[in-house]
Amino acid sequence: MRGLDEAAYAEITTDLSERFADTVTPADAADAVAQARAELEPQSRHPEFLGLLVAKRATDLLREHISSRGERLHAVPTVLFMCEHGAARSQMAAAVAHEFGGDHLHVRATGRQQAAALDPTAAAVLHERGIDLDRLISAGPLADVVHAPDVLVVMGTDPTGTLAHRRVDWEVPDPHGRPIEEVRAIADEIEDRVRGLLGDLSIPVAPARAGAAGATGTPALTG
Numbered sequence: 001m002r003g004l005d006e007a008a009y010a011e012i013t014t015d016l017s018e019r020f021a022d023t024v025t026p027a028d029a030a031d032a033v034a035q036a037r038a039e040l041e042p043q044s045r046h047p048e049f050l051g052l053l054v055a056k057r058a059t060d061l062l063r064e065h066i067s068s069r070g071e072r073l074h075a076v077p078t079v080l081f082m083c084e085h086g087a088a089r090s091q092m093a094a095a096v097a098h099e100f101g102g103d104h105l106h107v108r109a110t111g112r113q114q115a116a117a118l119d120p121t122a123a124a125v126l127h128e129r130g131i132d133l134d135r136l137i138s139a140g141p142l143a144d145v146v147h148a149p150d151v152l153v154v155m156g157t158d159p160t161g162t163l164a165h166r167r168v169d170w171e172v173p174d175p176h177g178r179p180i181e182e183v184r185a186i187a188d189e190i191e192d193r194v195r196g197l198l199g200d201l202s203i204p205v206a207p208a209r210a211g212a213a214g215a216t217g218t219p220a221l222t223g
Contacts (some may be wrong), residue, residue, distance in 0.1 A: 009054070016062060036061065076106055077150040077201050079150065082152060088119040091119075093155070093194060099131050100195065101203050101206070128184075156171075
């Protein structure tokens, strides 16, 4: 037996319909799954992997369909910031992007080798600037095309296996082990780059919250 049962394909179609609900119709999802089945079932030798392969191929087809219309994948763009350990640069960039972009985008931070905790100096610099970390979402490197972000921002690492609609590379120094003055300068650079990215995505930059300057007297991020 080389194929899956119809219930399994229906589940794949439903999942794709829900995840791409803001850009494709259920009929589009069903067509993509049907095409993927037609391409993959005849040559399948490992039915245990067929569901994953069909889901991946159908997602690629939907992405091509969306791209051909000149649209992005989500009504609210998703941005994944990625660095080597996911403990400093990516978290700082995601925090600043969330602070400036608010509900106009979804942000996540990750590392190729995911660290257990945020770098303490990076955390201190964000705290000085009144940046709220409570809403940040960390994720492992994503190889699932269904969950892939609209924009992947890569800083000093190899994103092999992490999928995205668009990739951006930032040459930003690694703050790990640097004195706090240098980390503050890196935060300034990240802020400038985030502002530029939000501009590219046509996202308005929110003003900084009043009274966000840290106890050290370092100026807060401003809008």
